[in-house]
Amino acid sequence: MSPGRTVGIRLAWVVPLAIFALAAAVLAAQGIRALPAVQSFLVQFPGTSARPEWAPVGVPAWLAWQHGLNVFFILFIVRSGWQIRTAGRPTMFWTRRNTGLIRTRNAPTRMGINVWLHLALDALWVLNGLLFYGLLFATGQWVRIVPVSWDIVPNALSAILQYASLDWPTGDGWVNYNAVQTLSYFTIVFVAAPLALATGIRLSPLWTTRRFSRLVPLRATRAVHVGVMVVFLVFIVVHVTLVFATGALRNLNHMYAASSDGGWTGFWIFAGSLAVMLVAWFATGPRLLKAVASLGGTVTTR
Template sequence: MNQATRTPPSGTQSRWVRFGIYAGGAVVLLALLVLGARWLTGTGPGADFMADYPGHVPLPPSAPVGLPAWLGWQHFLNAFFLVLMVQTGWKVRTTQRPAAHWVRNNKGLLKTKKAPKRISLDLWLHLSLDVLWVVNGLVFLVLLFTTGQWRRIVPTSWDIVPNAVSAGLQYLSLNWPLENGWVNYNSLQLLTYFLTVFIAAPLAIITGLRMSSIWPSKAKKLNRVYPIEAARAVHFPVMLYFVLFVIAHVTLVLSTGALRNLNHMFAARDAQGWLGFVIFAIAVVVMVGASLLARPIFVGPIASLMGKVSR
């Protein structure tokens, strides 16, 4: 009798198997971290540490209380641009044969001796969104510093470090810190917001600029100091950081008092009503709709206003 041969798994099956292994490993690791945090916080030294560092530090007396309305629409615009930038950036990274290309108009003030470079329409949209995101970020920074809101997300004491560790242990032990984001963020939130605004965002900008076509390719000394390989090695991990930040941020917002948190973020009020949720729902619909419309058939006519689109 001939022994039956097994059919090797297809590529799709293999990917699902790997996904199942990674997902199972992540669940096991998370369970171990939760158990470890609950054990540690239940010990004498752990309890003393939590008592000495409750998870937040007092803000400077000059720090404002509450979240202004401009922060709500800035929050939406940042999320809107970020979702589309990640989507188009992923397409640029993974698409082998783009559905359409774009070439800049070489006339008028933009006319140069060098022929314009042809790029994919996905890359054009990605770069255009980058510009809008940077402009919006500059507006955000101006408002942040002129209104004093920067004092809520910039560390002013080294006590922020052990308190951030304490807040992290509280999250991991599922005994989440009692907080009021309208008045003061916990230390882990504060450090995360600081990292996102003042480190991750600038890294995304300077690495994206190095990879773009506007970078001076003939500046040999500058290119040796800042090679494009270094920019590529940083740009993608920064994108992953933003994705993980959004996932964790939305999860915690919805699981630690959704109505109140959404009112803080979208309605500029410290209340339990549904206004913030309604605005948030509308914002999600707008972002999903824009994501679905980010296709050549819809993007092409807009891009053709600034160049030639070819399919």
């Protein structure tokens, strides 16, 4: 049996089962919400924790730009990482020039061009992230994505039930995120991103030593690194779905135009960013990679 036919048979079973499970979950959540005790719980914990009085309101322009850059970097980091896993033996290799300030006694590091691209994008993403962390704490915006009270837990349960029952929590992300959003953003920014960086450093050919290999096993690190990628992808799918399902123009204005109105500015900036990413996706071929990689090293083919 061909691989394509096998996949088709699996989808023929998986898709109906997934739809049935989703419908069952929605009906169950709606039934639970009808219980008097649960209704009292939802009144007591509406799904959003109260924010401190000093918490800033709104999305500053720097955060909107950071968000757009992060989307770009994550897209191509995931793409280059997937190419490393699926492309087989590379046809082009990048070798660092062992001259000037980076002169070392060891032989220059040689790596596949996809590994070089992945590391180069990682470096830009990390620099963007360091700037993000600095501005986040300097401006007080951290309080919007860091839990500051334990009532975040029952409020998160409340918000999950509201999402599951399709009677979604009401709120204004310009002022305050609901508990699920807060916990999700906290996990991505302060757990998943640092974990991706730490495991990526271990997997990088620039940091491989025998002692390091004994301390941090390669196979386990790779499994965690791929797991973090899956977490990012699941978050992105859910995040994008809710952005468009809970007021697309308003949400896009928040994230891309740093504005709270219902105009189209955020949409057009978002559309422009998609166009840039689409052009970059198709332009990032072997010829362009070779030209850019040659600026900092020697590119050879096999």
